[in-house]
Amino acid sequence: MARADQITVRHSPKLREKMSQEEEILESQENEKSNLEKIDVSVIIPVHNAGQWLDDCLASISLQQHTLNVEVSLFLDSCTDDSERIVQGWSTRLIEQGYAVITTVEKNENPKGVGFAKNRSVEQSHGEFLCFLDSDDIMKPTRIQKQYELAFHNHEAIIGSKFTRDPPDSTLRYSKWANELDESKLTLQIYTSHGPTVIMPTWFCHRNVFDRVGGFSEAGKGTPEDLIFFFKHLQLGGKVFRHPDNLLVYRYHPTATTFSIDEQTIWNLRIQEIEKCILSHWESFTIWNAGKQGRKFYRSLTTENQKKVVAFCDVDVKKIGTCYTYEESKERPKPKVPIVHFSQIKPPLIICMKMDLTGGKFEENLESLHLEEGKDYFHFN
Numbered sequence: 001m002a003r004a005d006q007i008t009v010r011h012s013p014k015l016r017e018k019m020s021q022e023e024e025i026l027e028s029q030e031n032e033k034s035n036l037e038k039i040d041v042s043v044i045i046p047v048h049n050a051g052q053w054l055d056d057c058l059a060s061i062s063l064q065q066h067t068l069n070v071e072v073s074l075f076l077d078s079c080t081d082d083s084e085r086i087v088q089g090w091s092t093r094l095i096e097q098g099y100a101v102i103t104t105v106e107k108n109e110n111p112k113g114v115g116f117a118k119n120r121s122v123e124q125s126h127g128e129f130l131c132f133l134d135s136d137d138i139m140k141p142t143r144i145q146k147q148y149e150l151a152f153h154n155h156e157a158i159i160g161s162k163f164t165r166d167p168p169d170s171t172l173r174y175s176k177w178a179n180e181l182d183e184s185k186l187t188l189q190i191y192t193s194h195g196p197t198v199i200m201p202t203w204f205c206h207r208n209v210f211d212r213v214g215g216f217s218e219a220g221k222g223t224p225e226d227l228i229f230f231f232k233h234l235q236l237g238g239k240v241f242r243h244p245d246n247l248l249v250y251r252y253h254p255t256a257t258t259f260s261i262d263e264q265t266i267w268n269l270r271i272q273e274i275e276k277c278i279l280s281h282w283e284s285f286t287i288w289n290a291g292k293q294g295r296k297f298y299r300s301l302t303t304e305n306q307k308k309v310v311a312f313c314d315v316d317v318k319k320i321g322t323c324y325t326y327e328e329s330k331e332r333p334k335p336k337v338p339i340v341h342f343s344q345i346k347p348p349l350i351i352c353m354k355m356d357l358t359g360g361k362f363e364e365n366l367e368s369l370h371l372e373e374g375k376d377y378f379h380f381n
Contacts, residue, residue: 039100040068041144042127046117047074050135051081053251058090060138062097066145071100073125075118078111083135100126115216115225122210130210132203138166138249147204150243155206157239158230160198161247170252173356179246186240188374190230191274192381193266198240200226202248212236224261224269231273270380271300274350278378279305282348288366288377289352290314290324290339297352297380298337299328306335313342313349315365342369347376354381 043061047054061072072094074087084105091101102124106112122130129151131144143161151159162179165171174194181189186197203226213232216225234240279285279301287294290312298309312324323336342365349371353362371377 038069039071039127041129041131041148042071042073042122042125043131043133043144044118044121044125045072045074045133045135046077046114046121047079047083047087047135048077048111048114048117049079049081049083051079051083051086053136054083054086054090056138057133057135058087058094060140061099061133062090062094063141064139064144065141066148068144068148069100070098070144071102071125071127073121074101074103075121075124076103076105077113077117078106078108111221113218113220113223113225115223116218116220118225119215119218122207122215127207129204129206132200134201136251136253137201138251140245140247140249142245143247146245146247147243150241151204151206154239154241155208156237157205157241158198158209158233159204159241159243160196160202161204161243161245163199163202163248163250164246166249166251177355181242183242185373186242187234189379190234191270191278192379193263193270195224195227195266196230198242199250201250209233209238212238222261222265224266227266227269231269235277267300271297274378274380275302275305279308279350282308284308284310285348285350286311286313286345287352288313288342288345288349290316290319293354293381294352295324297350298324299326303331309337311345312337312339313345314339315342345369347371349377351377351379352381355379 045057050057058072061070064070072091076084076087087103091103094101104120104124106120111117118132129148131147133139147159147161151157163175165175177192177194178197178199181197189197213229213236215229217223217228219225285308287298287309289297291314294312298306298312301309306326312319314320319339320341321339323338326335326337329335351366355363366377373379
């Protein structure tokens with residue numbers, strides 16, 4: 001049977017200093033609620049068996065340099081390690097430093113997943129702004145203050161930041177893309193295999209963003225809850241910004257939640273999104289890449305969208321001038337799509353080429369066409 005233990009919310013000393021001794025003695029529950037509503041930022045931390053990382057994570061909160069009233073909201077989802085003990089120890093220290101702390105411990109036979117834990121952590125929190133932090137990551141000392149200052153003027157946006165990978169040599173191509181992507185492309189390169197253009201552990205936003213989306217998917221293990229949230233946020237007209245500073249140490253390790261998500265699940269979600277938001281508005285288009293990824297993209301489309309594909313384009317002379325036959329199709333005759341040289345194509349395009357793998361040749365070819373990203377083409381690589 002499930003059991004949830006709520007550790008009572010404790011006011012930060014910063015809030016109590018604003019009250020006279022007489023007011024503190026006579027403080028009612030209503031006044032307590034009013035005080036909590038004055039919290040500027042809630043740090044949202046879902047926890048499941050994170051004992052190996054929690055000390056560093058929570059220490060990074062204690063080292064924050066800010067002028068705000070900050071609350072730490074932790075939801076422990078059926079932990080079987082020493083996470084609860086570590087959280088209890090840090091709660092005392094954080095309260096002494098001026099933080100308000102809320103901790104809920106839920107114990108089930110099976111954890112309910114990171115989306116569930118994030119939602120509960122947000123629901124029990126009181127901050128006007130939400131600062132998301134994974135329990136295995138580390139915030140740089142100025143993160144809360146800097147992202148707050150940016151989010152304060154952008155209530156409809158998810159604010160991310162640059163980050164450092166730990167270990168430094170892990171996911172080099174991904175880290176380069178995420179840290180160097182031009183801000184104008186944060187809402188354009190959203191269909192790539194990399195996921196959200198600002199990584200979830202750096203998200204900072206006004207509570208309205210969470211409320212408007214309706215929270216994270218609670219489908220459980222294997223669900224890309226951050227990508228689902230991100231897509232819905234954009235569909236609702238939400239904005240995306242990235243703080244130019246490096247504000248997080250993003251850990252890479254085999255037990256990270258990311259590795260529990262099947263690649264095909266993410267692929268299917270990306271296909272559904274690009275079909276709904278882009279291809280549904282196009283009468284025809286070309287797929288750049290007649291190889292494995294381009295053909296997989298074609299096969300993944302609905303029959304209606306497959307019929308919109310007028311060509312594949314490539315640079316391989318062995319492919320140019322031939323056709324791709326969709327052998328698995330139930331249609332008769334089987335669909336055939338011509339393969340042409342990239343210089344012969346007309347927009348719009350879906351690009352299924354990975355960046356930074358051809359020594360700049362692909363990028364040079366694309367630039368030679370003088371096309372506009374977001375209008376003439378989108379990346380799905």
